[in-house]
Amino acid sequence: MTKLTILIPAYNEAQTLGQIIEGVLNVPLPMQREVIVIDDGSGDETQKIAQSFKGPEVTFLRHGLNRGKGAAIRTGLARASGDIVLVQDADMEYYPSEIPRLLAPFIDPEVQAVYGSRILKAGNPKFNLRFYWGGRLISWWTNRLYGSKLTDEPTGYKAFRAGLLQSLDLSADGFEFCAEATAKMLKRRIRIVEVPISYRPRGFHEGKKLSVWDGLTALWTLTKHRLF
Template identity: 45%
Template sequence: MELSIIVPVFNEEKTLPAILDWLIALPADKEIIVVDDASGDGSGAILQRYAGTGRIVLLRHGENQGKGAAIVTGLAAAHGEYTVIQDADLEYDPDDILVMLAEAKRHHAPAVFGSRVRNIASGISYRRYYWGGRFLTFLANLLYRVNISDESTCYKMVRTDLMKSLGLTCRRFEFCPELVAKLGRRKIPIREIPIRYHPRKMEEGKKIRWHDGAEAIWTLLRYRLGAK
């Protein structure tokens, strides 16, 4: 199997059918692993219907643990050569996953990131998030010499065996800096391709907050200082 797509879900009933149908239609040898992080809306019922068709693998948390924890749960069940993360909110275009996979296979790359910054036409959400992301990217490059342009992109595709070997412990939104830090410490090369991005607003359900940015900064720093 070429690809495992992990979809962490928490209260995404409005966009779930569209994103799942899109992923299912992708022409790739894939598995779609959806982790319901104790959603309180109609997401659970929607996911149960899709799981009943056999087109997705559905895993559930009994209580809300965070996006990072959902990714770690999904990763444990992944069997594809590569694993990629897909948010359920339609901010990212799943067709770009195929381009990333082709890039990974063409160059035998251990990691390929999708960069919103490299796509000039891509909208970046609220100025504070744009500059916050740019600062995190600067810090990641400074501390780990990874030479990337978009540290906080959702689209991170990594060889599954490699990702599993990193020992990820993230719980919330610190998945991105932890993954970058642990790849950087091993000097794993990261390729990038431009991707499309359609940001949503806070009132539309965007969940990241300023304190998540502070946690991301601390995550980058503590792994540089030797945290396991």
């Protein structure tokens, strides 16, 4: 039977982590699941909340210091035993109830990666035009560089065949980890399937951590992997 690994990188996400873990454990799936929570050096109650869910389906890992989202994903990936790996942010911007939507295309054995597109779903809110158009710019630049047709490259909802993800030799520590994965797949001419997903953006007062610098770093990451 196919097995799904859900990686949840978390940094100071005590307010929402419990809801996310409950959500990924309760969503009906046609396969086995394992959940790996990686606390990336949080200073709040993230560790306590994650440890309260430890059990047969939930593994808890921790960084002593904050190393970045990419580093946390790599730590979790090293322990993953699933055939498919899905990254679930811990901030409730993406709904665990929509995990089956990301998994559906994998019924085709040729599908290697699936991205949840916020753009393809009509009616999703845009809380901050700077981030909305920044995301559109990153997608446009990705398509210009690699000849792809992605609508939402910087989406936080991504799923991969485990063997593919492990073969990419990913090294980025921060949010640019996702751009690195995209670039390396497209450079290999691996098709990325997109499916529409719902999205609930949060504000900085709720703990949003992305910055303009993260967007610029993603653009540079996409560019350097195309050139070198």
